[in-house]
Amino acid sequence: MTEQRRDPLAELSGVSVEHRAPGGSVFNRARVHALTAADLTVAPGETLGVVGESGCGKSTLVKVLVGLQPPTRGTVRLAGEDIWSLSTSRRRRHVGGLVGMVFQDPATSLNRRLSVEQIIADPLDVQGRRSPRDRRDRVTELMDLVGLPASAREALPPQMSGGQRQRVAIARALALEPALLVADEPTSALDVSVRAQILNLLLDLRTRLGLAMVFVSHDLQTVRRVSDRIVTMYLGRVVEELPADRIRYGRHPYTQALFSAAPGLLNPMRPIPLTGPVPSAVRPPSGCPFRTRCWRSTDVCATEMPPYATDADGRFRCFHPITDPSDLPRAGADSVQELT
Numbered sequence: 350m351t352e353q354r355r356d357p358l359a360e361l362s363g364v365s366v367e368h369r370a371p372g373g374s375v376f377n378r379a380r381v382h383a384l385t386a387a388d389l390t391v392a393p394g395e396t397l398g399v400v401g402e403s404g405c406g407k408s409t410l411v412k413v414l415v416g417l418q419p420p421t422r423g424t425v426r427l428a429g430e431d432i433w434s435l436s437t438s439r440r441r442r443h444v445g446g447l448v449g450m451v452f453q454d455p456a457t458s459l460n461r462r463l464s465v466e467q468i469i470a471d472p473l474d475v476q477g478r479r480s481p482r483d484r485r486d487r488v489t490e491l492m493d494l495v496g497l498p499a500s501a502r503e504a505l506p507p508q509m510s511g512g513q514r515q516r517v518a519i520a521r522a523l524a525l526e527p528a529l530l531v532a533d534e535p536t537s538a539l540d541v542s543v544r545a546q547i548l549n550l551l552l553d554l555r556t557r558l559g560l561a562m563v564f565v566s567h568d569l570q571t572v573r574r575v576s577d578r579i580v581t582m583y584l585g586r587v588v589e590e591l592p593a594d595r596i597r598y599g600r601h602p603y604t605q606a607l608f609s610a611a612p613g614l615l616n617p618m619r620p621i622p623l624t625g626p627v628p629s630a631v632r633p634p635s636g637c638p639f640r641t642r643c644w645r646s647t648d649v650c651a652t653e654m655p656p657y658a659t660d661a662d663g664r665f666r667c668f669h670p671i672t673d674p675s676d677l678p679r680a681g682a683d684s685v686q687e688l689t
């Protein structure tokens with residue numbers, strides 16, 4: 350049977366987000382380029398992993414996707430609807446019915462004064478239309494789904510462990526039967542001992558409920574394991590997108606450098622040192638944003654932004670892609686251009 354091509358559940362087209370730089374005022378127009386011209390799609394049922402170093406724009410991408418951050422430019426479509434063309438109330442309803450969001454730290458993402466029942470039922474109450482009995486039954490069903498004991502119903506978040514709190518957050522995210530679950534570092538604030546349990550719960554729910562997922566994490570091993578496709582971000586830009594099982598063949602030097610630091614993933618490669626200046630999101634370099642730290646950078650990289658090259662393995666934007674092991678830096682080499 351041939352697979353039918355399905356319309357994307359989520360689609361970002363040319364999305365940029367700029368913030369006023371800290372300390373900036375109406376007289377000082379410095380901007381932080383948190384996200385620049387991002388294009389990507391998430392198909393029903395697929396998991397998209399998002400990776401990149403701290404500050405590269407992962408959380409901004411997620412916020413813009415789930416309607417928490419308006420784009421400065423570009424379009425965000427969920428199930429075909431341009432969410433930022435909708436009124437606030439219609440946007441909330443549309444996004445709320447399609448997307449569930451799990452944040453990094455349940456200690457701060459849950460209201461500590463509300464009971465588990467109140468937290469999980471909150472999205473149901475916002476949507477309305479439920480009798481008290483329906484509401485109670487749905488909360489019971491959701492607690493069961495995420496492995497919370499019935500006795501936790503009246504508990505407050507501070508009375509629970511981190512793992513249990515994250516189960517509450519997941520139950521709340523699933524309350525309106527979303528098609529897409531967006532998880533931004535869902536296990537990194539948890540004790541190491543419960544991380545695997547929460548990750549396995551997410552994967553189990555994904556399968557049982559047929560969810561699509563956007564999974565943001567610094568844990569590259571986990572991203573590699575859970576994702577169908579991975580996007581690599583650098584300084585607010587999507588620089589590469591490829592199937593998770595092709596990650597060792599990343600063409601962008603930054604993808605190679607990032608994953609070379611994750612033990613075992615690109616085995617037997619050693620970590621690639623990046624020694625050039627780390628650029629600022631307030632004044633991104635001209636041309637390719639990675640050129641100040643890239644061992645393959647040449648003059649053209651300083652003058653032009655590489656366009657996307659697309660093939661069966663995905664897409665990347667680099668004038669000097671890695672196509673052969675000899676394109677990687679030699680042991681001990683750190684000949685990175687000192688450009689600003």
Ligand SMILES: Nc1ncnc2c1ncn2[C@@H]1O[C@H](COP(=O)(O)OP(=O)(O)OP(=O)(O)O)[C@@H](O)[C@H]1O
Nearest residue numbers: 368369381383402403404405406407408409410630
């Ligand atoms: N409200 C804001 N005002 C000013 N700058 C911001 C704001 N939010 C984010 N930024 C900046 O935008 C850039 C992208 O931030 P973002 O939080 O999206 O990165 P990230 O990849 O999620 O980082 P991390 O992995 O550390 O969470 C950073 O330079 C950050 O300092």
